Amino acid sequence: MEVVIVPDAVAGGELIAETIAALLSRKPGALLGVATGSTPLPVYEALAAKAASGAVDVSRARICQLDEYVGLPAGHPESYRSVVLREVVRPLGLGEDAFMGPDGAAGDIAAACAEYDRALAEAGGVDLQLLGIGTDGHIGFNEPCSSLASRTRIKTLTRQTRQDNARFFDSPEEVPHHVITQGIGTILEARHLVLLATGEAKAEAVALAVEGPLAAVVPASALQLHPHATVVVDEAAASGLKLADYFRDTYAAKPQWQGI
Ligand code: GLP
DSSP: OEEEEESSHHHHHHHHHHHHHHHHHHOTTOEEEEOOSSTTHHHHHHHHHHHHHTSSOOTTOEEEESEEESSOOTTOTTSHHHHHIIIIITTTTOOGGGEEOOOTTOSSHHHHHHHHHHHHHHTTOOSEEEEOOOTTSOBTTBOTTOOTTOOSEEEEOOHHHHHHHGGGSSSGGGSOSEEEEOOHHHHTTSSEEEEEEOSGGGHHHHHHHHHSOOOTTSGGGGGGGOSSEEEEEETTTTTTOTTHHHHHHHHHTSOGGGOO
16 A cells, blocks of 8 residues: 655645546546545546646546435435536536446345445456545444445445434435445445545545555555555544655655556
8 A cells, every 4th residue: 555645635635636537548548546525526627627727538437326325315415426516427427327326215225235346347447446534434424333245236325424414405404324335345346546634634544544554444444455445534534544654765765656
């Protein structure tokens, strides 16, 4: 696992957008897995700016969702489908045909989950999966004690996560209890995992995920199993890392052609 400490969220967004741009220049039809939440917004803004300036051609990129709420009415503005279309797909000038996600309104949720795992595999697998991290260490919506081998499935949110996400809804009770999320095993199949964390509220979860033992109770620690995982953190989110100086030295000495 590589840990890159950046000065702030904007720098993190720029670094990851450059990485995505480099991927798209090697593989124009790459499948990009995107995350929701506030943290990745600087990535999407930086990537859209690069696309608008002609620095990268995103016209063949494909976008896929990490997770989804269950039971929100179709078209609800806070369904992750709506969020990803609004924050990623449309700003990049892509159409809905370039986008895939699990169906949180399906009558048969178990079948929709299995169908999404199949669709990801049929699409050739995810090339780069962008991840955030919950304050409890979750990735996607894999809450603590999710199986490290899990596949896309229905999960129940913790009280903490519903509280953390209440800011997106008119009232806390409106946050759904159930979600569909790519499993940890599914996420680990992406070719490159890039986790972005910013702000002090994420410092403890980042330290446990990066330097703690591999444990289902900290789902993000599963990145330790992946051969190409990059954790990009700002100074505040890095503040709990014992090896911060080592991570700084390593990145400073890294040949630039390697990228992240
Ligand atoms: C939700 C999403 C996660 C995201 C997390 C953190 O739970 N399912 O993918 O990482 O929120 O969000 P934020 O970046 O807003 O802190």
